[in-house]
Amino acid sequence: MNLFYIQSSIRGMSYVASFLEDNFIGMTWPGTGNLEEMLPEEWNERLRGHYKLEETELAGVMKDFDVFVHTMQDGDYVVIKDDEWAYVGDLGDYYYDDSLGIEEDFICHRRGVTWLGRIPLEDLNDKVQALIHQTGTLAKFEHPVSQAQLDRYLTGMNEPTEGTEGKNSPATKVDKATIDAALHVMRQALDSEDINIRVRAAEAILQYARSQ
Incomplete structure (x- = not known):
């Protein structure tokens, strides 16, 4: 790259x-x-x-x-x-x-x-x-x-505001089933007629991929 x-x-x-x-x-x-x-x-x-x-x-x-x-x-x-x-x-x-x-x-x-x-x-x-x-x-x-x-x-464009660190910290675990379901929803959003939805879905998927 x-x-x-x-x-x-x-x-x-x-x-x-x-x-x-x-x-x-x-x-x-x-x-x-x-x-x-x-x-x-x-x-x-x-x-x-x-x-x-x-x-x-x-x-x-x-x-x-x-x-x-x-x-x-x-x-x-x-x-x-x-x-x-x-x-x-x-x-x-x-x-x-x-x-x-x-x-x-x-x-x-x-x-x-x-x-x-x-x-x-x-x-x-x-x-x-x-x-x-x-x-x-x-x-x-x-x-x-x-x-x-x-x-x-x-990857930090949506950093938690003061007092909410615990909600989005790396220590907070999300199970694999939930992640898979969220990715499925984002993939479906890539086919949306709304360009803004498609762009946001693409950004979310790319950011997730880079975090792995």
Whole structure:
């Protein structure tokens, strides 16, 4: 598993709200088609055909696409940020969506994301601070993901309030039958027509899986 950072401000406009609400991250450069179905040489031709890029910029865009389409994998972590918070999500597959159009600012190259939680920027450790302050569009965390120390925040988003520690402490045991029944309910919720219910069920299942 790897951790990535992606810029959420594109040409001065923040897409954090869109990423969070619609459960995706993405890059612009519309009009190039689904890059997963092409060789890098074809990417180069498509980019040259649609955009007037100098060689240095073209090389940078090609590198970003290689990371976004091929290096990132389903199940990796991704982090985005605004002025106060870092938002951590579980990555899904790459897809191309130009259903709204192919104007310059449209984000057509996408990956689905299940958002797991948010962390105050000042609580991020030095390694993650370095990651989110890189200037490029995409950056990979060049350490084991455990060194990002994110799980302790994500699994503790619903920490017990003062005076209720005993109710949710690790010492409180839940029998296997109850756990199995709860997981069954969450799996059924994944098929709900309500997107919010599906997302919450997915988050709960992923967090349970990581706690094992």
